[in-house]
Every structure is written in C-alpha cells, then in structure tokens.
Amino acid sequence: MQERLYIVMPAYNEEVNIESVAREWHEIIAEIEEGKLVIVNDGSKDGTYAKLQELQKELPRLTALTKPNGGHGSATLFAYEYALAEGADYVFQTDSDGQTLPSEFWELWKNRLDYDIQIGYRKGRQDGLSRIVVTKMLKLALFLNFGLWIKDANTPFRLMSAVSLAGFLPRVPKNHSLANVLLTVLYEKNGMRRRYVSITFRQRRGGVNSINIPRIIKIGLKAVKDFAYLRKSL
Numbered sequence: 001m002q003e004r005l006y007i008v009m010p011a012y013n014e015e016v017n018i019e020s021v022a023r024e025w026h027e028i029i030a031e032i033e034e035g036k037l038v039i040v041n042d043g044s045k046d047g048t049y050a051k052l053q054e055l056q057k058e059l060p061r062l063t064a065l066t067k068p069n070g071g072h073g074s075a076t077l078f079a080y081e082y083a084l085a086e087g088a089d090y091v092f093q094t095d096s097d098g099q100t101l102p103s104e105f106w107e108l109w110k111n112r113l114d115y116d117i118q119i120g121y122r123k124g125r126q127d128g129l130s131r132i133v134v135t136k137m138l139k140l141a142l143f144l145n146f147g148l149w150i151k152d153a154n155t156p157f158r159l160m161s162a163v164s165l166a167g168f169l170p171r172v173p174k175n176h177s178l179a180n181v182l183l184t185v186l187y188e189k190n191g192m193r194r195r196y197v198s199i200t201f202r203q204r205r206g207g208v209n210s211i212n213i214p215r216i217i218k219i220g221l222k223a224v225k226d227f228a229y230l231r232k233s234l
Helices: 018-029 048-058 072-085 102-109 129-146 162-171 179-189 213-233
Strands: 004-011 034-042 062-067 090-094 117-122 157-161 194-199
Touching (some): 004 018, 004 072, 018 034, 034 048, 034 072, 062 072, 072 162, 072 179, 090 162, 102 117, 102 157, 129 179, 129 213, 162 179
Parallel strands (some): 004 090, 034 062
Antiparallel strands (some): 090 157, 117 157
C-alpha cells in the first residue's frame, strides 16, 4: 500500500509568488506515488485564487481551496483538516512565499517512519531582524509557559504523521493564529518522536509581508491567553 502525502500551504495576497511556488512544490508531489498539493487561499484581495484556479488545469496534483480571511493559523488548520479528511498518511506544511527550498523536503521524507513530527529550524535566516526578534521572544514565552526550550516552534516546514496530527488537532483552539506553535508544544509535552532539522530560509521573492508590528502585538496578546488555556489542559 502506497503512503499518501499531502503538501499543504496557506496563501494570502501571494499573486506575485504563487505560480512559481506552486510549480516547484508540484514537482515534489509528482515524485510521490499518491498525494496532493493543497493550497488554501485565505481570502486574498489580489489575484492569488484566480491564478491557482488556472494552474489547476495544468498541474494535475494541485487542489486550490478558498475560504474567508482568518489569518495564517486559520488557513493552516483548514488545510490540515482537509488533508486528514481526504485520507492523508502524512501531512507536510510550508508557506507560499517562496522562502523555503523544496529540495530540502527529501531529508524529512526519507526519515518519515522514524518520527511523528519533523520540523525545520531556520538557521542563518534571511528574512529580517524583526522576524528573528519575534522568534526569540516566542522561544522565551514557550519556556516560561511550558518549560520547553524549542529550537523553532513556528517554522513553516514540518512533516507530520496523519495519525499523530489527528490526535492533537482537536486540542488547538479554532482559528488560532499560532496553530503550529501549539501543535509543536503538544508534540513536545506528549513525548512524541520528534526531530529538528536545519533548513534554508530565504527572503521573500516578492510581494508584501502581511505581518507588521501592530499585528505582531495583537497576535502576541492573544497567544498569551491561549498559552494559558493550553497549559491548564496539559
């Protein structure tokens, strides 16, 4: 029986990047006997979804979905739920901005039987000082809340077994903005088989980053509340 892989990614206002990113990752999924590339348009205001609909006609393994805007976490959770409902055996998540390298996926895939989750950590990242500061603050917040010192809890480059993901997904608050962070905490706290692998993290190829300082503050305040909620449930 062949293992079914779903590569999933959220997309918001990525009209500039989406075609090249979709083509690159479609080449990866095309080498897996069974699987899909699923891109979730999170209520983009530009032509992202229109481009995805056109690409579907050419790329047979691509599925384009759309939903009202709810943020990165909401779109990621939507994609996970879809992949599990479709019968995925493994779910790999990355982002649609072209910052990760598809070629580095194979290091995770070849070790899939040995781990419940494998997460890329961004060493020597090229996406700006503010993002690096946010990641370090998040690392500290996770240590203070959960006693966990995690290399990179929010990396959009992770391969999970569907069985383990299905067990933890219901414990993440609906539409939570830091869904991957909370999932990482759950994998860590429950002693699942996990591995962190150094990956390349490039600058955005184009377009505008949707995360700004006011939004970071808003996400941070909500994260404090949700961390407290999750801490009580563990």
